[in-house]
Amino acid sequence: MDTLAAELRVPLRAFDVELTISVGGTVALVGPSGAGKSTILRAIAGLVRPTAGRIALGGDVWFDAATRVSLPPERRAVGHVFQHYALFPHLTVRQNVAFGAKGAPVDELLERFGVGTLADARPTALSGGEQQRVALARAIARRPRVLLLDEPLSALDAHTRATVRSELRELLRTLGLPALVVTHDFEDASALADTVGVVIDGRLRQLATPAELVSSPADAFVGALTGANLLHGTASRSGDRLTALRLRTGELVYSTDEVVGPAAAIVYPWDVTVSHAAPDDSAQNHLAADVASVTRLGNRVRVAVGPLTAEVTAESAERLGIEEGRPLVATWKATATRLVPL
Amino acid sequence: MKLLLVAVLALAAVAVGIAHAAQSHTTLTVYAASSLTDVLPRIDGGERYSFGGSDTLAAQIEQGAPADVFTAANLAIPRALYAKHLVTKPRVLTRNALVLIVPRSNPAHIHHVSDLRRHGVKLVVAGATVPVGKYTLQVLAKLHLDVVLKNVVSHETDVRGVLGKVALGEADAGFVYATDARTARGKVTMIPIPARGRPSVAYGIAVVRSSKHRAAAAAYVAKLLAMPAQRRLRVAGFLAR
Amino acid sequence: MRFLIVLVAATAVVLGFLALPVIAIFAHVSPVTLASQLGNPVVDDALRVSAITTLEAQALVLFLGTPAAYLLATRRFPGRAVAVTAIELPLVLPPAVAGIGLLAAFGRTGLLHTGLPFTRAAVTLAVAFVSGPLYVRAAIAAFEAVDTSIVDAARTLGAGPARAFFRVVLPLARRGLSAGEALALARGLGEFGATIMFAGSLQRVTQTLPLAIYAEFDVNFDVTLAIGGLLVLISAAILVALKVASAWTLSLQSSGFRFAPSTSS
Numbered sequence: 001m002d003t004l005a006a007e008l009r010v011p012l013r014a015f016d017v018e019l020t021i022s023v024g025g026t027v028a029l030v031g032p033s034g035a036g037k038s039t040i041l042r043a044i045a046g047l048v049r050p051t052a053g054r055i056a057l058g059g060d061v062w063f064d065a066a067t068r069v070s071l072p073p074e075r076r077a078v079g080h081v082f083q084h085y086a087l088f089p090h091l092t093v094r095q096n097v098a099f100g101a102k103g104a105p106v107d108e109l110l111e112r113f114g115v116g117t118l119a120d121a122r123p124t125a126l127s128g129g130e131q132q133r134v135a136l137a138r139a140i141a142r143r144p145r146v147l148l149l150d151e152p153l154s155a156l157d158a159h160t161r162a163t164v165r166s167e168l169r170e171l172l173r174t175l176g177l178p179a180l181v182v183t184h185d186f187e188d189a190s191a192l193a194d195t196v197g198v199v200i201d202g203r204l205r206q207l208a209t210p211a212e213l214v215s216s217p218a219d220a221f222v223g224a225l226t227g228a229n230l231l232h233g234t235a236s237r238s239g240d241r242l243t244a245l246r247l248r249t250g251e252l253v254y255s256t257d258e259v260v261g262p263a264a265a266i267v268y269p270w271d272v273t274v275s276h277a278a279p280d281d282s283a284q285n286h287l288a289a290d291v292a293s294v295t296r297l298g299n300r301v302r303v304a305v306g307p308l309t310a311e312v313t314a315e316s317a318e319r320l321g322i323e324e325g326r327p328l329v330a331t332w333k334a335t336a337t338r339l340v341p342l
Numbered sequence: 343m344k345l346l347l348v349a350v351l352a353l354a355a356v357a358v359g360i361a362h363a364a365q366s367h368t369t370l371t372v373y374a375a376s377s378l379t380d381v382l383p384r385i386d387g388g389e390r391y392s393f394g395g396s397d398t399l400a401a402q403i404e405q406g407a408p409a410d411v412f413t414a415a416n417l418a419i420p421r422a423l424y425a426k427h428l429v430t431k432p433r434v435l436t437r438n439a440l441v442l443i444v445p446r447s448n449p450a451h452i453h454h455v456s457d458l459r460r461h462g463v464k465l466v467v468a469g470a471t472v473p474v475g476k477y478t479l480q481v482l483a484k485l486h487l488d489v490v491l492k493n494v495v496s497h498e499t500d501v502r503g504v505l506g507k508v509a510l511g512e513a514d515a516g517f518v519y520a521t522d523a524r525t526a527r528g529k530v531t532m533i534p535i536p537a538r539g540r541p542s543v544a545y546g547i548a549v550v551r552s553s554k555h556r557a558a559a560a561a562y563v564a565k566l567l568a569m570p571a572q573r574r575l576r577v578a579g580f581l582a583r
Numbered sequence: 584m585r586f587l588i589v590l591v592a593a594t595a596v597v598l599g600f601l602a603l604p605v606i607a608i609f610a611h612v613s614p615v616t617l618a619s620q621l622g623n624p625v626v627d628d629a630l631r632v633s634a635i636t637t638l639e640a641q642a643l644v645l646f647l648g649t650p651a652a653y654l655l656a657t658r659r660f661p662g663r664a665v666a667v668t669a670i671e672l673p674l675v676l677p678p679a680v681a682g683i684g685l686l687a688a689f690g691r692t693g694l695l696h697t698g699l700p701f702t703r704a705a706v707t708l709a710v711a712f713v714s715g716p717l718y719v720r721a722a723i724a725a726f727e728a729v730d731t732s733i734v735d736a737a738r739t740l741g742a743g744p745a746r747a748f749f750r751v752v753l754p755l756a757r758r759g760l761s762a763g764e765a766l767a768l769a770r771g772l773g774e775f776g777a778t779i780m781f782a783g784s785l786q787r788v789t790q791t792l793p794l795a796i797y798a799e800f801d802v803n804f805d806v807t808l809a810i811g812g813l814l815v816l817i818s819a820a821i822l823v824a825l826k827v828a829s830a831w832t833l834s835l836q837s838s839g840f841r842f843a844p845s846t847s848s
Binding site: 042045046047072073074076078079080082083084086087088089090099100102138139142148 | 730732735736739740741743750755
């Protein structure tokens with residue numbers, strides 16, 4: 001797999017986007033709207049010209065401010081999926097996918113993405129999920145060497161989103177291309193990529209695995225963005241109108257959400273309390289483990305208890321004598337546990 | 343909202359009242375040939391004038407245009423209207439001379455009417471239905487210079503159009519009335535037409551029968567035919583009746 | 584209820600006022616007379632001159648105006664507002680003034696001494712001058728309405744700027760462009776003031792249909808009506824053709840798939 005090495009500066013109205021990143025595999029860029037994430041994709045695609053930097057895929061230089069090289073978009077092997085798909089409304093699905101295809105087997109591609117039956121339809125007749133798949137197929141038909149996905153899930157409703165997300169994750173894995181995914185949703189980022197970069201005001205604040213971002217945010221901004229804990233497991237009904245999620249590590253986590261099958265529990269660090277002993281309360285989830293890390297953020301502290309990160313006040317951390325390696329019990333309500341199907 | 347409506351109506355009523363009060367002098371509508379554009383308002387500036395090609399004005403009167411007085415650059419047109427009982431019997435108002443004009447710079451070096459025969463000369467004339475256009479054809483026929491017509495590049499709708507094109511220097515030559523040439527004195531040079539070719543240009547004037555101010559119209563015509571007005575016409579370059 | 588009555592009444596007046604003069608032309612001249620006048624050399628010559636100059640003028644407008652409109656619609660540069668205003672200016676000029684301007688620029692005594700006045704080319708230029716801005720203004724709006732992300736998508740799919748323009752922008756802007764061209768065509772067909780000023784009026788050379796109407800008005804009212812009727816029919820045909828063309832494109836763009844789309848996502 002080639003590596004996309006991008007180093008760029010693009011002045012925007014409120015700030016400059018300035019970033020250096022190396023993409024081999026799937027990298028997700030998260031950040032609030034207006035942080036300049038889309039600009040990064042556009043610069044790599046060649047739709048906007050940076051004022052400084054260098055963008056190269058493997059040995060091919062696409063942009064180099066020093067030597068004044070700047071390939072136009074059509075000469076870069078990118079597969080760019082736009083936020084609202086940007087499908088050609090005046091062409092059929094097949095014609096859309098065939099647009100940049102250069103001899104790729106279009107019908108095969110349509111089948112693979114599950115839109116074979118819609119080949120003669122126009123984009124306006126498709127649902128959001130279908131449009132997204134057509135946009136993906138269209139980008140892939142070009143045989144790109146790097147994928148750029150701009151908010152691929154934002155325009156979908158909650159139900160479709162979950163399905164599409166797992167399909168997308170599969171696709172990225174199978175394709176084996178460097179991919180840069182931009183999203184404002186940390187959950188989506190964590191689900192799709194193993195490396196997540198947090199972009200705020202045009203700068204890359206931290207680049208790490210999702211778990212690291214949650215447990216050891218580089219600063220308060222990152223901390224605020226990467227709120228949730230994600231615990232993967234399998235869910236099944238358990239009497240009392242509760243759902244039990246069996247984690248891969250074996251523990252059971254309860255939720256009041258009704259989900260069955262592979263799922264992830266979402267727990268926000270500030271919903272989790274820590275103590276030395278488990279309070280006697282069946283309406284609550286408990287997790288006992290050694291403290292994996294302690295990170296201070298102003299007057300708050302993030303404590304990683306096994307796979308779960310809790311956020312407590314600095315005083316509480318002091319009072320409880322929290323330090324790495326010491327055992328601790330994390331407690332949180334079943335009602336504070338959201339379940340999402342995977 | 344209602345108040346506004348009432349106010350507007352009241353203002354309108356007042357305006358109409360004022361207009362009527364000012365009608366102690368009846369303003370006549372005079373349709374006149376364009377060659378009279380400068381002189382008529384100077385003789386009587388209190389009327390409403392509409393100048394144009396005599397043929398167009400006549401056609402408008404036939405369609406019911408609200409003219410009180412009609413004067414054309416020939417007698418034939420008013421006589422045709424008289425035959426249709428649309429105007430009173432036409433009288434001769436004044437006469438004019440036809441003249442050949444060239445731009446001051448004289449790009450085609452025209453010094454005589456016969457020079458118009460030269461190949462490539464851009465000649466502008468009025469359309470055949472306009473009096474000055476008819477006169478032009480008469481002149482060329484009398485001088486046996488009909489061949490000159492192949493050099494015509496445009497048939498203007500009235501004499502002022504011809505004058506304009508020559509004055510601007512776009513045309514090499516054109517036929518207009520002497521009175522029109524005088525208004526553009528600095529821009530054009532006049533070349534007289536040989537005596538044997540000169541047409542008889544007589545302006546006819548008549549009262550429009552459907553006029554609502556027949557008396558005032560007749561008075562206006564009388565005024566124009568009287569000495570003071572005739573003197574003014576001579577000063578402007580028109581010829582004696 | 585009363586408000587609705589006012590609306591309907593106003594509409595009736597507007598319809599009547601606008602439709603009556605057009606209908607009245609045909610009340611005066613029967614189709615037979617109109618057809619017979621088509622053999623009249625004045626009418627035929629005027630038709631020929633109008634047809635040729637209209638075609639030439641609109642070709643100029645389309646082939647030069649379209650790329651210009653695209654540039655102005657998609658690029659921001661210093662002086663752009665001035666450029667757009669300059670292009671729109673002929674629209675607010677009285678036609679006679681436009682004619683004077685053309686003489687001042689291209690006349691024998693003008694800035695660029697050309698041999699244009701009194702030629703058929705002069706008619707073409709006059710028509711292009713007064714009708715072009717109508718098209719360019721509409722074209723700019725049509726291009727501005729094209730979603731830039733769709734054009735970006737085309738570029739990232741391997742289409743160069745030209746291919747993206749012809750295969751994506753133009754089809755999507757087609758409705759607005761047709762509407763603009765309809766306006767320009769209509770304006771050009773009826774052009775009088777600038778034409779007579781710059782090109783003069785000579786049968787078979789520069790006398791267009793509108794000029795012929797004016798020339799024939801006092802000679803033969805029947806001919807005048809016939810030319811008028813002819814112009815009405817031509818204009819109506821253009822309007823209908825353009826409406827049909829744009830409705831056809833619109834239906835292509837928005838028609839759903841013939842069979843119900845899948846509900847599974």
